[in-house]
Amino acid sequence: MLLIYLLVLAVFSTAVFVLARRAARRRATVVKAHSAAGYHGAWALIWAAVPALIILILASTFDARIERTVLIASAPEAVQALDAPRRAAFIEDARIVGAGGMPRQIWTGDLSTALQEEAARASRVDGALAWGGLIAAILAALIGAGLAWRQTRPEFRARNRVEAFVSVALFACSAVAILTTIGIVASLVFESLRFFQTVPITEFLFGTQWSPQIAIRADQVGSTGAFGAVPLFVGTFLIMVIAMLVAGPIGLFSAIYLAEYAGPKRRAVIKPVLEILAGVPTVVYGFFAALTVGPSFRAFFNWIGAQLVGGPLDGLGQHLLLVQNQMALVAGAVMGIMLIPFVSSLSDDIINAVPQSLRDGSYAMGATRSETIKRVVLPAALPGIAGAFLLAVSRAIGETMIVTMAAGLAARTTLNPLDTVTTVTVQIVTLLTGDQEFDSAKTLAAFGLGLTLFVVTLILNFAAQRIVQTYREQYD
Amino acid sequence: MRFNLFRQLDGAESGGTAATSPLLAPPHAAHQEPTGPIKIQTRDVSVFYGDKQALFDVSVDIPDKAVTAFIGPSGCGKSSFLRCLNRMNDTIPIARVKGSIRMDGEDIYDKALDPVLLRARVGMVFQKPNPFPKSIFENVAYGPRIHGLTENKTELADRVEQSLKRAGLWAEVADRLDAAATGLSGGQQQRLVIARAIAVEPEVILMDEPCSALDPIATAKIEELMDELREEYCLVIVTHSMAQAARVSQRTAFFHMGELVEFDDTETIFQNPRDKRTLDYITGRFG
Ligand SMILES: Nc1ncnc2c1ncn2[C@@H]1O[C@H](COP(=O)(O)OP(=O)(O)OP(=O)(O)O)[C@@H](O)[C@H]1O
Ligand SMILES: [Mg+2]
Numbered sequence: 001m002l003l004i005y006l007l008v009l010a011v012f013s014t015a016v017f018v019l020a021r022r023a024a025r026r027r028a029t030v031v032k033a034h035s036a037a038g039y040h041g042a043w044a045l046i047w048a049a050v051p052a053l054i055i056l057i058l059a060s061t062f063d064a065r066i067e068r069t070v071l072i073a074s075a076p077e078a079v080q081a082l083d084a085p086r087r088a089a090f091i092e093d094a095r096i097v098g099a100g101g102m103p104r105q106i107w108t109g110d111l112s113t114a115l116q117e118e119a120a121r122a123s124r125v126d127g128a129l130a131w132g133g134l135i136a137a138i139l140a141a142l143i144g145a146g147l148a149w150r151q152t153r154p155e156f157r158a159r160n161r162v163e164a165f166v167s168v169a170l171f172a173c174s175a176v177a178i179l180t181t182i183g184i185v186a187s188l189v190f191e192s193l194r195f196f197q198t199v200p201i202t203e204f205l206f207g208t209q210w211s212p213q214i215a216i217r218a219d220q221v222g223s224t225g226a227f228g229a230v231p232l233f234v235g236t237f238l239i240m241v242i243a244m245l246v247a248g249p250i251g252l253f254s255a256i257y258l259a260e261y262a263g264p265k266r267r268a269v270i271k272p273v274l275e276i277l278a279g280v281p282t283v284v285y286g287f288f289a290a291l292t293v294g295p296s297f298r299a300f301f302n303w304i305g306a307q308l309v310g311g312p313l314d315g316l317g318q319h320l321l322l323v324q325n326q327m328a329l330v331a332g333a334v335m336g337i338m339l340i341p342f343v344s345s346l347s348d349d350i351i352n353a354v355p356q357s358l359r360d361g362s363y364a365m366g367a368t369r370s371e372t373i374k375r376v377v378l379p380a381a382l383p384g385i386a387g388a389f390l391l392a393v394s395r396a397i398g399e400t401m402i403v404t405m406a407a408g409l410a411a412r413t414t415l416n417p418l419d420t421v422t423t424v425t426v427q428i429v430t431l432l433t434g435d436q437e438f439d440s441a442k443t444l445a446a447f448g449l450g451l452t453l454f455v456v457t458l459i460l461n462f463a464a465q466r467i468v469q470t471y472r473e474q475y476d
Numbered sequence: 477m478r479f480n481l482f483r484q485l486d487g488a489e490s491g492g493t494a495a496t497s498p499l500l501a502p503p504h505a506a507h508q509e510p511t512g513p514i515k516i517q518t519r520d521v522s523v524f525y526g527d528k529q530a531l532f533d534v535s536v537d538i539p540d541k542a543v544t545a546f547i548g549p550s551g552c553g554k555s556s557f558l559r560c561l562n563r564m565n566d567t568i569p570i571a572r573v574k575g576s577i578r579m580d581g582e583d584i585y586d587k588a589l590d591p592v593l594l595r596a597r598v599g600m601v602f603q604k605p606n607p608f609p610k611s612i613f614e615n616v617a618y619g620p621r622i623h624g625l626t627e628n629k630t631e632l633a634d635r636v637e638q639s640l641k642r643a644g645l646w647a648e649v650a651d652r653l654d655a656a657a658t659g660l661s662g663g664q665q666q667r668l669v670i671a672r673a674i675a676v677e678p679e680v681i682l683m684d685e686p687c688s689a690l691d692p693i694a695t696a697k698i699e700e701l702m703d704e705l706r707e708e709y710c711l712v713i714v715t716h717s718m719a720q721a722a723r724v725s726q727r728t729a730f731f732h733m734g735e736l737v738e739f740d741d742t743e744t745i746f747q748n749p750r751d752k753r754t755l756d757y758i759t760g761r762f763g
Contacts, residue, residue: 263569357606361669363567365619365676366596375618380609 002060005134009056009141013049016145020044020152028154035159043151043158046165047144052137059133067095067125071118078110079118090115091122098122185454192451195444199227204448206230210411210422212431212442227445229452231411235421239332239403240396242417246336247392251343252385258344259351260373271348278341282401289334289406294325297333301418326408329417335402343392350384350471351377384471390464394457400425424449511726512540515680515710516561521575523556523565530556533575534736536729540679543702543711545721545742548731549757554714557731558682561712562598563591579680596623599673603685605665607657607672612649615657615668616640619676635675643671644701663694670701681705683713687720699724718758722746730754 021041071091079090093103097119107115207228258267301323354377362372408420431446516538523531531553538544546554565571577584584594607615616636626632640646645667657668666686673681687695702711702724715721721728729739738754749755
């Protein structure tokens with residue numbers, strides 16, 4: 001329905017635009033107009049479309065809510081007597097029946113008859129609201145168009161008005177983006193503060209026990225839950241370091257190859273391929289890690305372990321497998337592969353920004369290509385490359401999918417890359433998936449972790465951007 | 477014999493007012509001094525960028541212990557030819573060079589010759605000063621380091637000092653050798669770059685419009701420096717300033733549309749050019 005209204009509104013306001021433009025042209029023949037006719041048309045269009053649009057949107061957003069309030073206010077005794085959730089369910093069923101559907105629950109006795117009455121009333125209220133909204137929108141469109149029409153005089157400064165409106169509209173769009181971000185951050189901070197009321201922030205940041213599963217009955221094991229996030233930080237750090245050990249050198253060297261050695265032809269092939277790699281969804285890397293890399297790493301390291309130490313035998317006379325599919329090394333290595341295109345494409349840009357005149361200067365001194373790269377190009381590009389690495393680190397610690405699938409859940413404080421570890425992001429996922437009460441410390445812990453992650457990546461991104469920025473300025 | 481460009485030209489046109497332009501007085505009346513033996517000999521050198529030919533059959537004999545100037549309108553191939561002399565054209569993938577270039581009788585385009593070694597013998601200074609983003613000391617030490625010219629730290633420091641002194645920069649930077657080279661003024665940077673080139677003790681120094689980014693005072697300093705360096709090196713400069721060519725060079729080559737039009741003593745080029753195009757160019761009628 002709304003779609004049809006919008007369509008009608010679009011046609012109407014276009015017509016208003018055309019008419020107002022024509023009128024402006026006609027009226028401007030005697031006196032020279034301040035604004036071009038098109039601006040008069042646009043001004044009329046704004047007045048015809050915007051108020052009506054706002055009314056339509058408000059009406060369709062709030063009509064269900066208004067309907068519910070009206071229905072509850074005037075419901076019969078039997079309904080009023082119900083407790084809040086039951087009453088809400090009843091009203092909901094009344095609306096469904098009123099719209100011609102089947103009730104979701106079985107209501108008996110008084111309620112059964114009341115349901116029919118309420119359904120009839122619901123459909124009346126619904127109709128009234130819909131008509132009310134529509135009429136209000138039509139009126140708004142007509143009045144708006146009429147007002148603007150009267151302003152279509154040659155001396156009217158339509159251009160300035162239209163430009164002011166456009167700039168306000170653009171500002172509103174950017175404000176939406178900023179306000180949403182602020183809102184998200186605010187809720188993150190707010191919920192974290194609630195969490196830190198139950199779990200002291202020092203315990204959260206420095207505690208070494210992480211077992212957020214709070215048992216339902218007090219006599220079960222782990223009835224209290226522990227929220228020391230150090231194991232998560234260590235796990236995140238370990239995986240990040242492994243990822244950077246993979247992505248850093250490979251990314252940097254491929255960037256050097258691309259920028260300094262590859263001719264234009266090879267560059268034209270390799271660069272797009274790397275950019276495609278950067279577009280592979282992380283979940284694909286995730287199952288690559290879980291299904292391919294994990295098992296083969298496990299087999300390999302268990303074989304090595306068996307060769308080296310022998311180790312205990314299981315019932316079938318084979319060596320007990322000590323390394324599992326899920327380990328920091330697998331998650332880190334695959335994440336590193338994911339980051340290679342990211343690092344190499346950023347570093348490539350930065351190396352390319354080193355002025356050719358520096359290379360020429362070095363070649364003219366009789367330096368070879370590798371000497372030039374090692375002693376002139378890389379030192380000159382170093383700050384920028386450091387910035388690129390920081391951005392990669394920030395992506396590594398925020399990455400969720402790969403670690404969820406390949407790192408594991410055991411919160412262990414270990415730096416052994418063959419161990420199962422867990423990360424901040426993985427824990428946020430496990431804390432929030434499944435049935436949750438919104439108020440439990442367990443759920444709120446996710447906000448604490450989220451805030452920590454946010455602060456760290458914010459600092460990293462900020463530092464990286466500053467570094468890259470000053471680096472760019474140096475050569476402008 | 478001192479000569480003056482404008483006197484000669486004025487004489488040709490208006491019957492001779494003998495005004496001497498101070499601009500054109502050579503700093504040390506350099507022009508009568510004898511030049512050394514032939515250092516670089518080119519025969520039928522052509523340069524191609526892809527399919528486009530930028531330079532056509534250039535043959536010149538460049539003398540040692542002298543300044544040779546290349547002049548000519550923009551795009552006529554001066555830089556292209558200069559870059560042939562230290563094989564910097566090798567670093568441009570689409571560039572091709574034909575013909576023969578001999579330095580001290582040795583073919584520098586010989587397959588067996590390593591361009592990297594050649595460039596240690598033929599230094600180059602570019603139009604825009606391009607100090608490396610390192611300290612002043614490290615900039616000058618760059619060449620000696622990569623070529624392993626010095627045994628130890630004191631020798632290296634000595635060589636840096638000597639080079640800076642010869643480039644006339646020592647007094648200005650002696651107390652801040654560890655400061656960033658990019659913090660120097662344009663003129664200082666250009667002299668630093670010259671010091672950097674000198675530090676590897678090249679035999680030839682090529683300069684491509686070394687003063688075009690500098691103010692007159694810095695330019696005068698560099699010109700003075702060229703005149704001193706001439707005593708030990710073979711200098712080849714590209715310049716758009718007729719006055720500069722007249723002031724510092726002994727030999728001048730005039731290029732036009734990729735061809736060498738005229739190559740002679742600077743004096744002759746400016747006083748008695750054989751070719752009409754040369755005359756038109758030096759009197760500012762085109763280019
Ligand atoms: N790297 C290059 N790729 C393609 N063409 C080039 C390249 N360098 C020079 N050329 C061409 O070769 C011709 C000669 O250029 P060159 O730079 O030698 O002129 P120039 O005399 O030094 O000019 P200027 O006085 O402006 O420096 C020009 O037509 C130019 O377009
Ligand atoms: Mg040039």
